[in-house]
Amino acid sequence: MTDDASVPISVGFISLGCAKNLVDSQTMAGNLVTANITLAAAPEDADVVIVNTCSFVEDAREESMEMILSACQLKQDGACRAVLVAGCLPQRYREQIQEALPDVDAFIGVDELDRVPEIVRELEAGKRHILEVSEQAERLFEPVVPVVFSGGANAYLKIAEGCNHQCAFCAIPGIRGRHRSRSLDQVVGEAESLLGQGFRELDIISQDIMSYGRDRQDDTSLPALLRRLGTLGGDFWVRLLYGYPSLVSDELLEVMAETPQVCHYLDVPIQHSHPDVLKGMRRGSTVPHVKKMVDRVRSVMPDATLRTTCLVGFPGETEEHFEHLLEFCQSVRFDHLGAFVYSPEENTPAYEMDAVPPLEVAEARYARLMEQQKTIVDENNKALLGETIDVLLETVEDDACNTWRGRSLRQAPEVDGTTFVEDVPDELGLGDFVSATYTATYDYDMRAVYTQEQ
Numbered sequence: 001m002t003d004d005a006s007v008p009i010s011v012g013f014i015s016l017g018c019a020k021n022l023v024d025s026q027t028m029a030g031n032l033v034t035a036n037i038t039l040a041a042a043p044e045d046a047d048v049v050i051v052n053t054c055s056f057v058e059d060a061r062e063e064s065m066e067m068i069l070s071a072c073q074l075k076q077d078g079a080c081r082a083v084l085v086a087g088c089l090p091q092r093y094r095e096q097i098q099e100a101l102p103d104v105d106a107f108i109g110v111d112e113l114d115r116v117p118e119i120v121r122e123l124e125a126g127k128r129h130i131l132e133v134s135e136q137a138e139r140l141f142e143p144v145v146p147v148v149f150s151g152g153a154n155a156y157l158k159i160a161e162g163c164n165h166q167c168a169f170c171a172i173p174g175i176r177g178r179h180r181s182r183s184l185d186q187v188v189g190e191a192e193s194l195l196g197q198g199f200r201e202l203d204i205i206s207q208d209i210m211s212y213g214r215d216r217q218d219d220t221s222l223p224a225l226l227r228r229l230g231t232l233g234g235d236f237w238v239r240l241l242y243g244y245p246s247l248v249s250d251e252l253l254e255v256m257a258e259t260p261q262v263c264h265y266l267d268v269p270i271q272h273s274h275p276d277v278l279k280g281m282r283r284g285s286t287v288p289h290v291k292k293m294v295d296r297v298r299s300v301m302p303d304a305t306l307r308t309t310c311l312v313g314f315p316g317e318t319e320e321h322f323e324h325l326l327e328f329c330q331s332v333r334f335d336h337l338g339a340f341v342y343s344p345e346e347n348t349p350a351y352e353m354d355a356v357p358p359l360e361v362a363e364a365r366y367a368r369l370m371e372q373q374k375t376i377v378d379e380n381n382k383a384l385l386g387e388t389i390d391v392l393l394e395t396v397e398d399d400a401c402n403t404w405r406g407r408s409l410r411q412a413p414e415v416d417g418t419t420f421v422e423d424v425p426d427e428l429g430l431g432d433f434v435s436a437t438y439t440a441t442y443d444y445d446m447r448a449v450y451t452q453e454q
């Protein structure tokens with residue numbers, strides 16, 4: 001083994017968790033490419049496997065551990081030579097992680113993304129037991145070259161890192177640090193580069209996109225960013241994901257309504273509706289806030305699609321509190337709703353709270369909430385039959401029938417289902433926008449027939 005920079009090395013990624021973590025994997029990949037290190041098509045084909053982990057909740061940690069162990073197995077089988085674990089898991093458990101995972105050769109935290117090429121070369125030279133995890137995450141990375149792992153026509157555009165909110169259940173601020181925003185010029189520059197590579201949908205993400213620019217002493221803000229993106233020209237979509245509901249401003253809604261590239265789509269996690277639970281969660285929004293926000297969104301953009309996320313089984317949540325949430329979601333009729341069951345997380349205020357509903361109670365509430373949402377989605381989707389909508393084509397579903405998998409304006413990547421478009425002309429494909437008319441609904445997916453090219 002050698003640390004000679006001219007020796008070819010390949011690195012394979014296993015990227016877990018949310019889209020924000022995926023962007024970190026892309027940033028590491030860009031740094032590797034710049035340092036003449038090859039990206040392998042699959043972990044089995046790599047000299048070094050990087051597992052970029054998530055540790056948001058218990059399920060995510062379990063998945064991370066499973067994937068780390070399977071990467072270590074690859075090494076044992078001789079398929080790769082070293083395993084590097086990155087991201088939220090080592091950042092959160094820097095004190096214990098080496099002892100817990102002795103077969104892993106290197107750990108890095110979320111502040112060391114630019115050190116990956118150097119560490120990979122050290123691994124290749126035979127160095128082991130590497131632990132490079134800063135005590136407190138505080139850096140902000142710019143992509144050196146754009147590498148996109150989405151596999152479709154969309155790319156995630158991370159505009160900020162960290163979070164200043166203090167939701168009682170959430171470990172993210174402790175892992176990712178204080179909120180810090182990229183500059184408008186850097187974000188717009190990255191957007192231009194992604195559009196230049198052919199990506200047709202830019203998904204704006206951070207822990208809370210509504211806080212974008214609040215930490216800067218200039219005019220940086222989400223509305224200012226959307227205005228700048230609107231001047232880039234061309235046919236593309238901009239979609240807003242992860243926004244703190246009480247920070248949705250009138251200015252933002254006006255810019256969304258008047259900028260043609262911005263999808264009338266908002267993802268605003270409410271977490272709960274009952275005032276007692278919201279107070280316990282230390283959320284800054286109340287039911288009147290959220291109702292007012294939803295009404296404003298729908299009056300400015302009557303065709304708006306709203307997505308939310310709810311948390312069930314929070315300490316102290318009673319049956320009555322949960323019924324309140326059910327009724328609230330029934331009355332708002334969010335177009336898309338995701339939910340998760342509370343997981344007690346060390347070093348969060350909620351960890352010390354008692355009256356945690358038993359897991360089976362929380363899971364039953366989760367199932368009831370999702371069941372109710374399924375009915376709402378069914379009804380909404382059936383009401384759309386016969387309507388024509390824009391769809392972005394992403395992958396061939398059935399070559400023989402010219403059927404493509406795509407997403408409409410109403411569907412964000414990975415979470416909102418798919419629109420299957422039939423009879424797409426041969427000359428159209430990945431990254432093309434088409435008009436399609438809905439013909440059928442399947443659970444969370446829709447079927448449509450091609451009407452015309454946009």
Ligand code: SF4
Nearest residue numbers: 163165167170172207
């Ligand atoms: S807004 Fe709340 S839930 Fe979201 S990352 Fe910040 S602290 Fe966590």
